[in-house]
Amino acid sequence: MVDRIMHHVHSNAGLNSNQHGFIPQRGTVDAAISVKEIIEGNLKEKDCTSVVSLDVQAFDAAWWPSILRNLKELKCPKKLFNLSKSYFSNRMASLCGNTLKKEKPVTMGCPQVSCSGSGFWNILYNSLLNLNFTHRTRVFAFADDLMVLTRGKYANQDLKKMENWAKENKMYFNENKSRVLLVTTKTSGDNRTLNIYLNNKRPEKYPK
Secondary structure (H helix, E strand, O other), rough: OOOHHHHHHHOOOOOOOOOOOOOOEEOHHHHHHHHHHHHHHHHHHHEEEEEEEEEOOHHHHOOOOHHHHHHOOOOHHHHHHHHHHOOOOEEEEEEOOOOOOEEEEEOOOOOOOOOOHHHHHHHHHHHOOOOOOOEEEEEEEEEEEEEEEEEEOOOEEEEHHHHEEEHHHHOEEEOOEEEEEOOOOOHHHHHHHHOOOOEEEEEEOOOO
């Protein structure tokens, strides 16, 4: 099912090119080269780059209604969409002991080791990568890892858009595990002036 969905998506160039995880002929090296080119270009223009590495909830946080909505936006064939909708319906998690059985409804999650998890995750993340960022910002993903590069020191406007996306899709960026870095030709002391906020808090700078 997911193979057919992804064939449809890739055949129609539906996924954002800044997603590098679980994508044919694209990987970590391509992501690293893209990041390097952007930073080097900014340095040549004598401008700095704000780099924000975002810690995101794992695959278990993928909200199924968001995946289905994105499938519609990607014009998924009706039969495949209905099959996916059925796949996400009336699912239960069970825990059985010697004399006890507990069940709980499951409404979210794309287990990373499952056959369908990686494909559905990329479909969910596609709407994040397609947000209307300012011309100064590029966002790169490798599976659930995110790196936000902004020319200059003012990434907060675009980070706020990502926070709003997370709220709408019942996800969360952890500011305590996220990191920020200023890449510049100036002295390292300039890093102290990098004021970036995530969830109204300032993530830790790297290096300390």
